[in-house]
Amino acid sequence: MTMELRHLRAFLAIAEEGTITRAAARLHTGQPALSRTLRQLEDHLGVRLVDRSTHHLELTAAGRAFHDKAAAALAAVDTALDPRSLTTLPLRLGHPWAALGPHTIPLLRRWDEEHPDVPLELRRVDDRTAGLTRGTVDVALLRGDVTAPGLVTRLLLEEERVAVVPAGSALADRDALTLADLAAWPIALNTVAGTTTLDLWPATARPAATIQVTNTDEWLTAIAAGRAAGITTSATPGLHKHPAIAYRPLTDAPPVPLLLAWRPGPPAHPSIPELVRLAREVVAAA
Template sequence: MNLELRHLRALVAVDEARTFTDAAISLGTSQAGVSRAVAALESTLGVRVFQRTTRSVTPTAAGQRIIEHARRVLNEAKLLEEAARDHAGELRVGYAWSALGSRTIALQRRWEEVNPGVQLIWVQSNSAAAGLADGSVDLAVVRRRLHDPRFTESPIGTERRYAAVAATDPLARRRFLRMADFAGRTVAVDSRTGTTVEDLWGPEAKPSSLRPIQGVDDWLTLISTGKAMGMSSEATATQYPRPGVAYRQVRDAPPIPVFLASWKDDPSVLLADFARLARDVFASPPPL
């Protein structure tokens, strides 16, 4: 039997998840399918890759070396896919919560002037790498470091932080807010993709609690019903107007850095074009 990419994907997924069940979930397949793929790989190579017990799955010494080679092969396959996508005439850009807010249209127009034959497609993905890890996008707009050795992040600008409160909240009557206005309040946060963490506040002005949510819709629903406050980037305030939610700039909050994340050693010239245009729109005054 010849090795196939699906065998390598199953191998790497098991190594990352350390269980066949979780690996199957991450790949969107069955546990039996993952087990068969790993068994087929071990049979083809004639080497046991994983040491299995009732409680854990760990790579053998030989398996660890094989897994590293598998990662490199999968990365190269990813680059081949991206090169083919460049030729197909599209660039897919992922984002978790919001793209570039009011700057998105300006960038879209500049892109069409520079690359009229390449379609720019925006893809929302509620994952830490905004769709980059699973290959659904070519690059991603992220507002927090990924700390993943497979990716590189390039800064393109910063954004102001905005509070989100229920329209009936007395704070909504103010023109702007300060960090101290969150003291004693419940703040909705997405720990996987959001930019709001408890360390933003000093000890004298901390919220009373942080309420975990998943995704922007959950966040907006809690805020509009008065069950929590929120804080996010100016792009979120622009991209997600919602009846019952008021956005107010937080004047003394630190700015949010914005990065473009991509696979390391990606040869695509389209990514360089996009990064240059993105920096240009951040350097220009934001649209009204």
């Protein structure tokens, strides 16, 4: 049987919704028809993509590997069929949090001045590669180690780490903090795109508890509510001011590299080299 785009859309809807019922409602189709479409795709690939043994469907290892390929394929088709792409092709710049920190606005303004014919779209995507491996962005601002295969990276700068604590806490009364100061608190960890792990602490002196979150909003809320402390980089304070949060220098943690990353070769956006050049100039000027 010939595979069609509907097979990819069906698989992605099931993967994202977690149940056939919700996926069918999202696609405005019946559950039996959606189940048949999924089976056709699995038969074509010769692998099981979805584990149906639980009420909440889970992707198999093959399903997780196929997910990014399917998402990238659909994103490429949607871009090709977008009428706007016939006149101008926007450059989509993804980031999971904090973008380029205090350099974000200067970069956007410089881009608009120098490249008024190519829109630069800044998109926050809660994903380890900010949507890059899924094809939803053309280039991404990423922090820490970039382990996704097949990506080209360029280092822009290294950001100092900052402690983030509830305002009014004893920690907020200090001018600067250390990892040991934070260890008595639960630590909020962004497990999707964060750069903080318990490996920052010595094995014998790690925090006893963590609170796992999946995005910046959840992370900020956990700290503001007094449930946890956190660690971020110097890019965050200027973008996320909050009356219930205090930022303090963290004196004994290594800096975090900030990189631009993209997928090489066709169909890479032709304006990526210009973005790399301009981002480096903006950072250097500061």
